[in-house]
Amino acid sequence: MSTGNDNSGERFTGHGPEWRDANLSPAEAQKATAWVEQVINKRSMEVNKDRVEDVRDAMWELEKDGEIVVHRITDQHAPRTAKTIYGWDKKVPTNQLWHHKSCGQCGNIPGYPASLLWLMNEMDISYLDETDQTSCTAWNYHGSGIGNIVSLAAVFLRNFHQAYVSAKAQGLPEGHFYPLVHCGTSFGNYKEVRAYLLHSAELREKVTKILAKLGRLVDGKLLIPEEIVHYSEWVHMMRNDIAERQTIDVSNIRATIHPACHVYKMVPQDAIYDDNILGGNRVAVSTGIMESLGTQVIDYSTWYDCCGFGFRHIISEREFTRSFSIDRKIKVAVEEAKADVMIGHDTGCITTLDKNQWIGKAAGKDYNLPVLADVQFAALACGAHPYKIVQSHWHASATETLMEKMGIDWQAKKVEFENYLKEVEAGKFESLYDPRLAITSGPGYKPVKQLANG
């Protein structure tokens, strides 16, 4: 399309010297490229591929052949069924969940997992949060290249095996708890790894040796989960149950969603879509809960863009991260969508979009857009304490302006929290669950009978 700009013949487009400007007017250019807007960023663009397969078919075959054991989602997990992008069914367990924590959330945005657990408590959902879990190691891998498909697969199988056996520490059977993955990158990485495991006998052979050494096989076989489930999918399936517990009217809130690339662009055939949510053109999670809570979800032109996290870039090349996040996401959400908040569902995105706004002031880009995870917003709307539970003080962005618009007296709540900190300093501790359950083996573990006796 024509830019109409006089650039004195200088070109940076890489098209070569034979390239000529079409000299279209803005209206003509719009007409010429309108077809792009019909398909770009839309679901149709994702579903026009030939080589798409449901990897679960291979999983059932391997189980039938006796090569693997599948950790099944059964009635005890109270599953609900969602539709993925191709209309396939995906079972989402809603009870007896093993929290596969996110290192970025726990280290940096602790109100993210705390809000999730708080909501589960509100709905009497049973879960386990324990110390026998490693990071998925995929943040490091995607940032540095240190790691490989075998190490990623071994970590995946180790953590999911632990989820499978974890309930034994409470005298409950194997398979009682089902893993719920908090981090978007863990979720995407585990799904990629699962596909390679199911297709490669060579990879299975390599990791079987390692898992045997760790004592993490089931009947001598690899354990593969029936579904890999992200917490945002649990929130999505529970959205109406959550909305029933809402205590704050949020219909005045204009929300923009930033969906995480590793949630819906990695193994996109597994992402949940719903024809009733943004016309089925956007991944349904997060938008679904925000609509159920009654906010106005505003679509915007850079919805499909990544946040700029970059894995390596957020740590050692932050000029890229902050430029991309401010110019392509925050600025658009504020100027185009007039948003009150940007909602995400992944560790890296929330960190990037939240933390990188402060430096924007140096370049006259002081957008001050609150950034929260969907589950933090939901907890706030259901009356969770903004500091004790939602832990909003770790957010660099202006969460206070959002709370004011929601009618939350954040200053009074902050004073409450500061007083609570004094009690904590004196030894008080409030927990969302019995702390003794957090250690299921190894140093510090107390068997169930001792636990029962206190």
Added chain:
Amino acid sequence: MAHAHSTRIQEFIGDPVSDSPAVGREQLEEIFQDIQKDIRFDHELNGCLNCGICTATCPAAHYYDFSPREIVQLLWTENLEGIYDAMQEKIWACAQCYTCAARCPFDNSPGGLVMLMREAAIKHGMESAKNVLRPFSRVMLKLISTGNQLSPDMINADGFPDWGPNISKVDAPLKILRKAIPMPTLNTTETAWEVNLTTSVELYTIWEETGVLDQLETIDENLYDVILDIMDEKREDLEDWEEEQADEDDD
């Protein structure tokens, strides 16, 4: 004009005006074979018509001299010199968002292919990889020795001055703030959550068995030595604990 000594850049990428290649054909082939033999290669590279959808949608292409289309083309056409050249800098620009993969009509994964090239760059001890990963060493130390990628004490105003003067808007010691998180696993400062000793030793076994420690030794020998010391100590601690348990069981 002839130079008695080559410059640092010439050591890395060769002399741009010289006819002789930066590295020999044999090494170029070895690098390509390493990329190609990964089980993911055939899945992630299926053909390319140069449509450029991947580059049009790539966040890194907005800011860097980087094009996922070029990466795919280099691998598809087996342009060994071009692959080697791209491994010096370009592959490190990729933000690993996989937007390219989601959109490619051929179901290629340029982002996935970049990872295979990064792994090969590390395996071959490329100076460019060592340089680019130097600021990442703190993260690798944390991850490999604890099983957590990052920890609360790593995030401070000195390390992240562009994130503002206050990591927390409530002024209190980090330890107290962490104790005020209502999840017992998160009452930590040196790891994101408390990782059981047996868990971190299990992860370390995975690193050993999968060649990750070899990668680390190639990239940063000092870091490798530090990690070995830490993990030896952890293993000893675990063995001591296991012996204590065995003694208690005997009693």
